[in-house]
């Protein structure tokens with residue numbers, strides 16, 4: 246099943262003309278293909294979100310990064326991440342699955358539908374961008390691995406290779422970088438495994454060759470350069486939560502009403518553009534329509 250991206254084309258500003266043209270072409274082809282197998286799937290895939298604004302430039306997206314394996318400065322990943330060898334690349338899928346094993350990246354990609362998704366991206370540090378990703382829905386890979394009925398969470402790990410990732414020689418975090426999702430979050434159609442940006446391979450500083458993108462959660466949940474995916478029945482340990490549980494929760498859903506202990510989350514600074522612009526932060530980063538149901542029974546200020 247193929248979905249169109251979350252943006253309506255009428256919302257994309259002229260600055261994104263290049264993207265707009267490509268997407269119209271692709272969208273038309275997709276609509277034709279779907280015509281043969283039923284139009285319902287097509288209509289279901291409109292991930293329109295509130296408050297969408299300009300797509301960030303490739304320059305913004307690849308020069309202002311968080312990737313502590315290459316240093317803690319925003320410019321460090323762009324400067325140092327070229328050292329990372331991303332081919333060959335293997336992802337170990339283990340835990341509560343019917344088909345555990347070491348999956349070669351090429352084999353993963355041959356069995357999923359790659360599409361383009363334009364998502365808002367909100368870092369917990371209160372900056373944001375709008376990013377045109379390429380990738381596939383995580384649920385496609387999980388379905389292939391055969392999730393067992395006892396599984397309740399998905400844990401992810403980044404590569405450990407201090408020879409190439411010099412930041413791993415410092416104990417800023419307890420390596421490997423680790424993240425996790427509840428199984429329903431992982432299976433949500435919005436949850437993407439990104440493989441590219443602007444139609445090109447993912448730059449190393451953005452988490453090549455394979456990184457998670459969970460657009461309704463703070464950016465640190467979107468773990469980069471993934472080498473292991475483990476299905477578990479208990480909530481996995483996650484890097485920022487282990488480092489400072491008072492400041493970083495397991496869920497980390499974008500929420501303008503729950504402040505970080507050291508700053509408000511009510512607004513954010515949009516990266517790029519001539520004027521530094523602040524905008525209101527949206528509940529679930531604007532994706533509530535697609536995700537709020539998953540948290541209906543939870544107190545989101547207690548389970549933050």
Ligand SMILES: Nc1nc2c(c(=O)[nH]1)N[C@H]1C(S)=C(S)[C@@H](COP(=O)(O)O)O[C@H]1N2
Nearest residue numbers: 310311312313368403422464465467468469
């Ligand atoms: N392995 C790893 N993944 C990571 C990080 C990191 O330091 N290491 N930083 C996270 C944070 S805090 C953010 S905001 C995003 C940044 O993604 P970007 O650089 O592609 O914008 O990556 C997340 N994933």
Ligand SMILES: [Mo]
Nearest residue numbers: 368369464465
């Ligand atoms: Mo972040």
